Amino acid sequence: MGLFDTIKQILGVNAEVDATSAANPDDLFEMTSAYITMEANLDYVPAGDAALCFSGVDSTRFAQAVEEVEAILAAGEEETGTVAQLHEDDYGYRWIVLEDETFEDLVTTIHFAVRTLEDHGFGSRLLAAVFAFEKPSENHTVYWIYSFRRGSYYPFVPESGQERDSQTEFKLQSVLDGELTLEDDQAYWYPLWPDTPGSHPWE
Incomplete structure:
Protein backbone atom coordinates (compact mmCIF):
# COMPACT_ATOMS: atom_id res chain seq x y z
CA MET A 1 0.00 0.00 0.00
CA GLY A 2 1.46 3.37 -1.00
CA LEU A 3 0.06 5.45 1.81
CA PHE A 4 1.89 8.81 1.87
CA ASP A 5 4.05 7.57 4.73
CA THR A 6 2.33 4.90 6.78
CA ILE A 7 -1.27 4.77 7.95
CA LYS A 8 -0.09 4.53 11.55
CA GLN A 9 1.57 7.90 11.24
CA ILE A 10 -0.99 9.80 9.18
CA LEU A 11 -4.24 8.47 10.58
CA GLY A 12 -3.12 6.83 13.79
CA VAL A 13 -0.64 8.07 16.36
CA ASN A 14 -0.37 11.71 15.27
CA ALA A 15 -4.09 12.15 14.82
CA GLU A 16 -4.84 10.43 18.12
CA VAL A 17 -2.60 12.84 19.98
CA ASP A 18 -4.22 15.83 18.24
CA ALA A 19 -7.79 14.51 18.23
CA THR A 20 -10.35 17.17 19.03
CA SER A 21 -13.45 14.99 19.32
CA ALA A 22 -14.36 11.33 19.60
CA ALA A 23 -15.62 9.68 16.46
CA ASN A 24 -19.29 8.83 16.24
CA PRO A 25 -19.93 5.86 13.92
CA ASP A 26 -23.36 7.29 13.14
CA ASP A 27 -21.50 10.05 11.26
CA LEU A 28 -21.12 7.46 8.51
CA PHE A 29 -24.81 7.77 7.71
CA GLU A 30 -24.27 11.41 6.78
CA MET A 31 -22.96 10.07 3.48
CA THR A 32 -26.39 8.66 2.56
CA SER A 33 -27.72 12.16 1.98
CA ALA A 34 -24.44 13.84 1.06
CA TYR A 35 -23.99 11.69 -2.04
CA ILE A 36 -27.33 12.93 -3.38
CA THR A 37 -26.12 16.52 -3.02
CA MET A 38 -22.87 15.61 -4.78
CA GLU A 39 -24.76 14.21 -7.73
CA ALA A 40 -27.20 17.13 -7.93
CA ASN A 41 -24.59 19.89 -7.61
CA LEU A 42 -21.37 18.36 -8.94
CA ASP A 43 -22.43 15.38 -11.11
CA TYR A 44 -20.49 12.92 -8.96
CA VAL A 45 -22.07 9.51 -8.39
CA PRO A 46 -21.00 6.60 -6.15
CA ALA A 47 -18.35 4.45 -7.81
CA GLU A 68 -17.83 -11.90 13.72
CA VAL A 69 -17.26 -9.09 11.23
CA GLU A 70 -16.64 -11.67 8.51
CA ALA A 71 -19.91 -13.40 9.41
CA ILE A 72 -21.75 -10.08 9.11
CA LEU A 73 -20.16 -9.46 5.73
CA ALA A 74 -21.12 -12.93 4.51
CA ALA A 75 -24.72 -12.40 5.64
CA GLY A 76 -24.72 -9.00 3.95
CA GLU A 77 -23.61 -10.50 0.65
CA GLU A 78 -26.49 -12.95 0.76
CA GLU A 79 -29.08 -10.33 1.70
CA THR A 80 -27.95 -7.23 -0.22
CA GLY A 81 -25.35 -8.44 -2.69
CA THR A 82 -22.56 -6.43 -1.05
CA VAL A 83 -19.33 -8.17 -2.00
CA ALA A 84 -16.65 -7.97 0.70
CA GLN A 85 -12.98 -8.88 0.84
CA LEU A 86 -10.62 -8.70 3.80
CA HIS A 87 -6.92 -8.31 3.30
CA GLU A 88 -3.81 -7.10 5.09
CA ASP A 89 -1.53 -4.53 3.46
CA ASP A 90 2.25 -4.39 3.45
CA TYR A 91 2.24 -2.38 6.69
CA GLY A 92 0.13 -4.92 8.58
CA TYR A 93 -3.10 -2.93 8.49
CA ARG A 94 -6.42 -4.59 7.76
CA TRP A 95 -8.82 -3.51 5.02
CA ILE A 96 -12.44 -4.45 4.47
CA VAL A 97 -13.09 -3.67 0.81
CA LEU A 98 -16.70 -3.51 -0.34
CA GLU A 99 -18.41 -3.45 -3.72
CA ASP A 100 -22.10 -2.69 -4.20
CA GLU A 101 -24.02 -0.57 -6.68
CA THR A 102 -26.42 0.46 -3.89
CA PHE A 103 -24.56 3.13 -1.94
CA GLU A 104 -26.69 2.84 1.19
CA ASP A 105 -25.68 -0.83 1.47
CA LEU A 106 -22.00 0.16 1.48
CA VAL A 107 -22.56 2.64 4.30
CA THR A 108 -24.67 0.24 6.35
CA THR A 109 -22.15 -2.59 5.98
CA ILE A 110 -19.24 -0.41 7.10
CA HIS A 111 -21.32 0.83 10.03
CA PHE A 112 -22.09 -2.75 11.13
CA ALA A 113 -18.40 -3.64 10.95
CA VAL A 114 -17.44 -0.56 12.96
CA ARG A 115 -20.05 -1.23 15.65
CA THR A 116 -18.97 -4.86 15.92
CA LEU A 117 -15.33 -3.92 16.51
CA GLU A 118 -16.42 -1.28 19.04
CA ASP A 119 -18.67 -3.75 20.87
CA HIS A 120 -15.67 -6.04 21.28
CA GLY A 121 -13.58 -3.19 22.69
CA PHE A 122 -11.51 -2.46 19.58
CA GLY A 123 -12.87 0.92 18.56
CA SER A 124 -9.42 2.40 19.08
CA ARG A 125 -8.11 0.23 16.23
CA LEU A 126 -10.32 1.96 13.66
CA LEU A 127 -8.46 4.30 11.32
CA ALA A 128 -10.49 5.37 8.28
CA ALA A 129 -13.57 4.74 6.15
CA VAL A 130 -13.12 5.61 2.48
CA PHE A 131 -15.93 6.23 -0.04
CA ALA A 132 -15.26 6.49 -3.79
CA PHE A 133 -17.16 8.68 -6.27
CA GLU A 134 -16.80 9.31 -9.97
CA LYS A 135 -18.04 11.70 -12.63
CA PRO A 136 -19.45 9.70 -15.59
CA SER A 137 -18.39 12.36 -18.08
CA GLU A 138 -14.77 12.23 -16.91
CA ASN A 139 -12.18 9.65 -15.94
CA HIS A 140 -11.99 11.15 -12.49
CA THR A 141 -12.40 9.57 -9.05
CA VAL A 142 -12.77 11.51 -5.81
CA TYR A 143 -12.89 10.23 -2.25
CA TRP A 144 -14.44 11.18 1.02
CA ILE A 145 -12.39 9.88 3.94
CA TYR A 146 -13.74 9.62 7.47
CA SER A 147 -10.97 9.72 10.08
CA PHE A 148 -11.98 7.88 13.23
CA ARG A 149 -9.17 9.59 15.16
CA ARG A 150 -10.46 13.04 14.24
CA GLY A 151 -14.19 12.24 14.08
CA SER A 152 -14.55 14.09 10.78
CA TYR A 153 -14.61 13.82 6.98
CA TYR A 154 -12.29 15.35 4.43
CA PRO A 155 -12.05 15.12 0.62
CA PHE A 156 -9.18 13.54 -1.27
CA GLY A 161 2.19 11.81 -10.21
CA GLN A 162 0.93 11.96 -6.61
CA GLU A 163 -0.50 15.42 -7.08
CA ARG A 164 -3.80 16.55 -5.56
CA ASP A 165 -6.60 18.46 -7.22
CA SER A 166 -6.95 21.02 -4.44
CA GLN A 167 -9.49 23.08 -6.35
CA THR A 168 -11.89 20.14 -6.53
CA GLU A 169 -11.25 19.28 -2.89
CA ASP A 185 -8.02 21.92 9.73
CA GLN A 186 -6.65 21.17 6.26
CA ALA A 187 -3.41 19.96 7.84
CA TYR A 188 -5.35 16.78 8.60
CA TRP A 189 -6.52 16.22 5.03
CA TYR A 190 -4.08 13.33 4.73
CA PRO A 191 -3.69 11.77 1.26
CA LEU A 192 -3.99 8.02 0.76
CA TRP A 193 -1.90 7.28 -2.31
CA PRO A 194 -2.34 3.95 -4.07
CA ASP A 195 0.66 1.94 -5.25
CA THR A 196 -0.59 2.09 -8.84
CA PRO A 197 -1.74 5.44 -10.30
CA GLY A 198 -5.43 5.36 -11.12
CA SER A 199 -6.27 2.62 -8.64
CA HIS A 200 -8.06 2.96 -5.30
CA PRO A 201 -6.13 3.80 -2.09
CA TRP A 202 -6.76 0.29 -0.72
CA GLU A 203 -5.28 -1.42 -3.80
Whole structure:
Protein backbone atom coordinates (compact mmCIF):
# COMPACT_ATOMS: atom_id res chain seq x y z
CA MET A 1 0.00 0.00 0.00
CA GLY A 2 1.46 3.37 -1.00
CA LEU A 3 0.06 5.45 1.81
CA PHE A 4 1.89 8.81 1.87
CA ASP A 5 4.05 7.57 4.73
CA THR A 6 2.33 4.90 6.78
CA ILE A 7 -1.27 4.77 7.95
CA LYS A 8 -0.09 4.53 11.55
CA GLN A 9 1.57 7.90 11.24
CA ILE A 10 -0.99 9.80 9.18
CA LEU A 11 -4.24 8.47 10.58
CA GLY A 12 -3.12 6.83 13.79
CA VAL A 13 -0.64 8.07 16.36
CA ASN A 14 -0.37 11.71 15.27
CA ALA A 15 -4.09 12.15 14.82
CA GLU A 16 -4.84 10.43 18.12
CA VAL A 17 -2.60 12.84 19.98
CA ASP A 18 -4.22 15.83 18.24
CA ALA A 19 -7.79 14.51 18.23
CA THR A 20 -10.35 17.17 19.03
CA SER A 21 -13.45 14.99 19.32
CA ALA A 22 -14.36 11.33 19.60
CA ALA A 23 -15.62 9.68 16.46
CA ASN A 24 -19.29 8.83 16.24
CA PRO A 25 -19.93 5.86 13.92
CA ASP A 26 -23.36 7.29 13.14
CA ASP A 27 -21.50 10.05 11.26
CA LEU A 28 -21.12 7.46 8.51
CA PHE A 29 -24.81 7.77 7.71
CA GLU A 30 -24.27 11.41 6.78
CA MET A 31 -22.96 10.07 3.48
CA THR A 32 -26.39 8.66 2.56
CA SER A 33 -27.72 12.16 1.98
CA ALA A 34 -24.44 13.84 1.06
CA TYR A 35 -23.99 11.69 -2.04
CA ILE A 36 -27.33 12.93 -3.38
CA THR A 37 -26.12 16.52 -3.02
CA MET A 38 -22.87 15.61 -4.78
CA GLU A 39 -24.76 14.21 -7.73
CA ALA A 40 -27.20 17.13 -7.93
CA ASN A 41 -24.59 19.89 -7.61
CA LEU A 42 -21.37 18.36 -8.94
CA ASP A 43 -22.43 15.38 -11.11
CA TYR A 44 -20.49 12.92 -8.96
CA VAL A 45 -22.07 9.51 -8.39
CA PRO A 46 -21.00 6.60 -6.15
CA ALA A 47 -18.35 4.45 -7.81
CA GLY A 48 -19.71 1.32 -6.13
CA ASP A 49 -16.65 0.93 -3.88
CA ALA A 50 -15.83 1.70 -0.26
CA ALA A 51 -13.38 0.44 2.35
CA LEU A 52 -12.72 0.37 6.07
CA CYS A 53 -9.16 0.40 7.43
CA PHE A 54 -8.18 -0.68 10.94
CA SER A 55 -5.09 -1.90 12.75
CA GLY A 56 -4.83 -5.38 14.16
CA VAL A 57 -3.71 -6.75 17.48
CA ASP A 58 -2.39 -10.21 18.35
CA SER A 59 -5.10 -11.52 20.64
CA THR A 60 -7.80 -14.17 20.66
CA ARG A 61 -10.49 -11.58 21.40
CA PHE A 62 -9.51 -9.56 18.36
CA ALA A 63 -9.50 -12.65 16.16
CA GLN A 64 -13.00 -13.46 17.41
CA ALA A 65 -14.16 -9.91 16.66
CA VAL A 66 -12.83 -10.13 13.10
CA GLU A 67 -14.54 -13.49 12.67
CA GLU A 68 -17.83 -11.90 13.72
CA VAL A 69 -17.26 -9.09 11.23
CA GLU A 70 -16.64 -11.67 8.51
CA ALA A 71 -19.91 -13.40 9.41
CA ILE A 72 -21.75 -10.08 9.11
CA LEU A 73 -20.16 -9.46 5.73
CA ALA A 74 -21.12 -12.93 4.51
CA ALA A 75 -24.72 -12.40 5.64
CA GLY A 76 -24.72 -9.00 3.95
CA GLU A 77 -23.61 -10.50 0.65
CA GLU A 78 -26.49 -12.95 0.76
CA GLU A 79 -29.08 -10.33 1.70
CA THR A 80 -27.95 -7.23 -0.22
CA GLY A 81 -25.35 -8.44 -2.69
CA THR A 82 -22.56 -6.43 -1.05
CA VAL A 83 -19.33 -8.17 -2.00
CA ALA A 84 -16.65 -7.97 0.70
CA GLN A 85 -12.98 -8.88 0.84
CA LEU A 86 -10.62 -8.70 3.80
CA HIS A 87 -6.92 -8.31 3.30
CA GLU A 88 -3.81 -7.10 5.09
CA ASP A 89 -1.53 -4.53 3.46
CA ASP A 90 2.25 -4.39 3.45
CA TYR A 91 2.24 -2.38 6.69
CA GLY A 92 0.13 -4.92 8.58
CA TYR A 93 -3.10 -2.93 8.49
CA ARG A 94 -6.42 -4.59 7.76
CA TRP A 95 -8.82 -3.51 5.02
CA ILE A 96 -12.44 -4.45 4.47
CA VAL A 97 -13.09 -3.67 0.81
CA LEU A 98 -16.70 -3.51 -0.34
CA GLU A 99 -18.41 -3.45 -3.72
CA ASP A 100 -22.10 -2.69 -4.20
CA GLU A 101 -24.02 -0.57 -6.68
CA THR A 102 -26.42 0.46 -3.89
CA PHE A 103 -24.56 3.13 -1.94
CA GLU A 104 -26.69 2.84 1.19
CA ASP A 105 -25.68 -0.83 1.47
CA LEU A 106 -22.00 0.16 1.48
CA VAL A 107 -22.56 2.64 4.30
CA THR A 108 -24.67 0.24 6.35
CA THR A 109 -22.15 -2.59 5.98
CA ILE A 110 -19.24 -0.41 7.10
CA HIS A 111 -21.32 0.83 10.03
CA PHE A 112 -22.09 -2.75 11.13
CA ALA A 113 -18.40 -3.64 10.95
CA VAL A 114 -17.44 -0.56 12.96
CA ARG A 115 -20.05 -1.23 15.65
CA THR A 116 -18.97 -4.86 15.92
CA LEU A 117 -15.33 -3.92 16.51
CA GLU A 118 -16.42 -1.28 19.04
CA ASP A 119 -18.67 -3.75 20.87
CA HIS A 120 -15.67 -6.04 21.28
CA GLY A 121 -13.58 -3.19 22.69
CA PHE A 122 -11.51 -2.46 19.58
CA GLY A 123 -12.87 0.92 18.56
CA SER A 124 -9.42 2.40 19.08
CA ARG A 125 -8.11 0.23 16.23
CA LEU A 126 -10.32 1.96 13.66
CA LEU A 127 -8.46 4.30 11.32
CA ALA A 128 -10.49 5.37 8.28
CA ALA A 129 -13.57 4.74 6.15
CA VAL A 130 -13.12 5.61 2.48
CA PHE A 131 -15.93 6.23 -0.04
CA ALA A 132 -15.26 6.49 -3.79
CA PHE A 133 -17.16 8.68 -6.27
CA GLU A 134 -16.80 9.31 -9.97
CA LYS A 135 -18.04 11.70 -12.63
CA PRO A 136 -19.45 9.70 -15.59
CA SER A 137 -18.39 12.36 -18.08
CA GLU A 138 -14.77 12.23 -16.91
CA ASN A 139 -12.18 9.65 -15.94
CA HIS A 140 -11.99 11.15 -12.49
CA THR A 141 -12.40 9.57 -9.05
CA VAL A 142 -12.77 11.51 -5.81
CA TYR A 143 -12.89 10.23 -2.25
CA TRP A 144 -14.44 11.18 1.02
CA ILE A 145 -12.39 9.88 3.94
CA TYR A 146 -13.74 9.62 7.47
CA SER A 147 -10.97 9.72 10.08
CA PHE A 148 -11.98 7.88 13.23
CA ARG A 149 -9.17 9.59 15.16
CA ARG A 150 -10.46 13.04 14.24
CA GLY A 151 -14.19 12.24 14.08
CA SER A 152 -14.55 14.09 10.78
CA TYR A 153 -14.61 13.82 6.98
CA TYR A 154 -12.29 15.35 4.43
CA PRO A 155 -12.05 15.12 0.62
CA PHE A 156 -9.18 13.54 -1.27
CA VAL A 157 -8.84 14.01 -5.04
CA PRO A 158 -5.68 12.37 -6.39
CA GLU A 159 -4.13 13.19 -9.73
CA SER A 160 -1.30 11.54 -11.63
CA GLY A 161 2.19 11.81 -10.21
CA GLN A 162 0.93 11.96 -6.61
CA GLU A 163 -0.50 15.42 -7.08
CA ARG A 164 -3.80 16.55 -5.56
CA ASP A 165 -6.60 18.46 -7.22
CA SER A 166 -6.95 21.02 -4.44
CA GLN A 167 -9.49 23.08 -6.35
CA THR A 168 -11.89 20.14 -6.53
CA GLU A 169 -11.25 19.28 -2.89
CA PHE A 170 -12.19 22.81 -1.81
CA LYS A 171 -15.28 22.69 -4.02
CA LEU A 172 -16.35 19.42 -2.41
CA GLN A 173 -15.78 20.95 1.02
CA SER A 174 -17.90 23.97 0.12
CA VAL A 175 -20.80 21.99 -1.36
CA LEU A 176 -20.94 19.42 1.46
CA ASP A 177 -20.49 21.91 4.30
CA GLY A 178 -23.47 21.45 6.59
CA GLU A 179 -24.17 17.88 5.42
CA LEU A 180 -20.97 16.22 6.60
CA THR A 181 -19.01 16.61 9.81
CA LEU A 182 -16.02 18.20 8.10
CA GLU A 183 -12.39 18.46 9.18
CA ASP A 184 -11.78 22.20 9.40
CA ASP A 185 -8.02 21.92 9.73
CA GLN A 186 -6.65 21.17 6.26
CA ALA A 187 -3.41 19.96 7.84
CA TYR A 188 -5.35 16.78 8.60
CA TRP A 189 -6.52 16.22 5.03
CA TYR A 190 -4.08 13.33 4.73
CA PRO A 191 -3.69 11.77 1.26
CA LEU A 192 -3.99 8.02 0.76
CA TRP A 193 -1.90 7.28 -2.31
CA PRO A 194 -2.34 3.95 -4.07
CA ASP A 195 0.66 1.94 -5.25
CA THR A 196 -0.59 2.09 -8.84
CA PRO A 197 -1.74 5.44 -10.30
CA GLY A 198 -5.43 5.36 -11.12
CA SER A 199 -6.27 2.62 -8.64
CA HIS A 200 -8.06 2.96 -5.30
CA PRO A 201 -6.13 3.80 -2.09
CA TRP A 202 -6.76 0.29 -0.72
CA GLU A 203 -5.28 -1.42 -3.80
